[in-house]
Amino acid sequence: MQKRLSFEKVFLPAFKASIQRLMAILAMVVCSTAAHAQIFAQKTPANGLGSHAVNGVFASGTTVYAATNNGLSISTNGGDSFTNRTTTHGLGSSAVYGVFASGTTVYAATNGGLSISTDGGTTFTNRTTTHGLGSNSVWGVFASGTTVYAATDSGLSISTNGGTTFTNRTTTNGLGSSTVNGVFASGTTVYAATNGGLSISTDGGTTFTNRTTTHGLGRNEVNGVFASGTTVYAATWGGLSISTNGGVSFTNRTTADGLGGNMIWGVFANGTNVYAAPAGRLSISTNGGASFTIMTSANGFTHGDTRGVFVSGSTIYAATVGGLFISLDLPTVTAVNPSSGSTLGGSSITITGTNLTGATGITVGGVACSAFSVISSTSATCTTPAGSAGAASVLVTTPGGTNTANSLFTFAAPVTSTAPIPTLSEWVMILMASLMGMFAFIRLHKKLK
Structure with missing residues (x-):
């Protein structure tokens, strides 16, 4: 009997506590690993x-x-919802192939001209061959x-007056082909992605050298x-070509390096993070393009044929033939108040952090x-469960x-009183002493009267 009591009262509680600590450690490891996985949300019509x-x-921001193939869709809430603009709002065509914005000025590359808005995309004025x-x-x-x-089907058209008029550059000016699919500029260095090579200008687009x-x-x-800087990324039909010497020479990356496809439609880079948009699923490199990881359905990326990619802050936007995929930022927890509570649970705590909206x-x-509530993107409340004494991770x-x-x-273990509990005879003595004191007080009070 004594051995049974020893097992149930000593060993079993200790065993349960050990298991609980092990589960907590495993949860932290799993969650820490999962934190590095990029998750995307799909946006559609x-x-x-x-x-x-x-x-x-x-x-x-x-x-x-x-x-899109049917208009320029604009969101002012981070991509939760969009308002679509078409030829009704002044676009040259509802087939929009590219977009760029600076402040309230928006440029839409369409199948019917370059459409420019100066009111944030509410209305557009269209530019055509008539304007150069x-x-x-x-x-x-x-x-x-x-x-x-403007990268056009018949040359790179350059305006120095905000898009009022353009001067067109072709193979005569050194372009590899007059079919220009994309363009990027930094200072007086202009890069034109053509059907005949990557053409680079160091004089603002007056003349080009072709690679x-x-x-x-x-x-x-x-x-x-x-x-x-001097790192140039070219999205080609045969891989992502990377130069570290300003475009003098390139090293080509393909599916052998982890890319989702060799046909690359677009590219974006931020430090050593490189994002490639292949005719497959978005591929991301964290080592300058040496190797890539393909985003799959496990990342929420449920559609292939990525046509373009852009990164703003920590958010990745991927344009695909199946919608716009937007990465979801990981939540962070920076403070917990109060920072301690009973091992019995039931403490109400406030969690402070970022990206807490939608907590599951x-x-x-x-x-x-046992219960939780999200107050805002930076605050949530929780009623703690029972736990083992010591530090605990809030996830x-x-x-x-x-x-x-x-x-x-x-x-923290709850504080318990160590004072001894009086016995029945002690309670009787306490009661008698109290009654004697009360009677003595009454007699004294009568004498004084």
């Missing part, structure tokens, strides 16, 4: 997009512009100040281009809160993932 087919995307464009089929656009570059497979490009057909669960020490799970493990909360 149900969210206001003009079409499922999105050819290009641009974002600034919470304003997102999606170039090489062709009314405009595949891409880039702007810097009052200089506007081809001879210089390391995957193919001479170049769909898009991006540059940062909150755990403390690896155990789900918030949202559609974007789970925050990294921490030790922001501490479970």
Whole structure:
């Protein structure tokens, strides 16, 4: 009997506590690993997009512009919902291939000209060959100040007066082909992605020097281009070609390096993070393009044929033929108040952090809160579960993932009284002493009267 009591009262509680601690550690490891996984949300015509087919995307703050096959769709709430603009609002064509914005000025590359808005995309004025464009089929656009570059089917058209008039550049000026699919500029250096190579100008687009497979490009057909300093990225029909010497020579990356396809439609880079839009699923590199990871359905990326990619802050926007995919930011937890509570649970705590909206669960020490509520994107409340004494990790799970493990909360054993409990005879003595004192007080009170 004594051995049974020893097992149930000593060993069993200790065993349960050990298991609970192990589960908490496993939860932290799993959540920490999951935190590194990028999760995407898909936007479609149900969210206001003009079409499922999105050819290009641009974002600034919470304003997102999606170039679709049936209009330019604009969101002012980070992509939650869109308002679509078409020829009714002044676009040259509802088939929009590219978009760029600077402040309230929006440029839409359409199949019927370059459409420019100065009121944030409410209305547009269209520019055509009448204004100097090489062709009314405009595949891409880039702007810097009052200089506007339009990649057209018949040349690179450049305006120095905000798009009022254009001067067109062709093979006569050194372009590899007059079919220009994309354009990027930095200062007086202009990069034109053509059907005959990547053409680079160092005099603002007056003359060009052309780069081809001879210089390391995957193919001479170049769909898009991006540059940062002396690093140049060319999206070709045969891979993503990367130069670290300003475009003098290139190293080509293909599916062998992890890309989702060799036909690359667009590219974006931010530091050592490189984002490639192949005729497959979005591919992301975190080592400057040496190797890539393909986004799959496990990341929420449920559609292939990525046509363009843009990154703003920590948010990735991928234009595909199946909609616009927007990455969801991971939640963070920076503080918990109060920072400690009883191991018995039941403490009400306030969690402070970021990206908490849409939380689907909150755990403390690896155990789900008995109740929780999201107050805002930076605040949530939780009723703690029972836990083992010691530091505990507070983890918030949202559609974007789970925050990294921490030790922001501490479970403390409840304080119990060590004072002895009086016996029955002691209670009788206490009662008698109290009664004697009360009678003595009454007699004294009568004498004084």
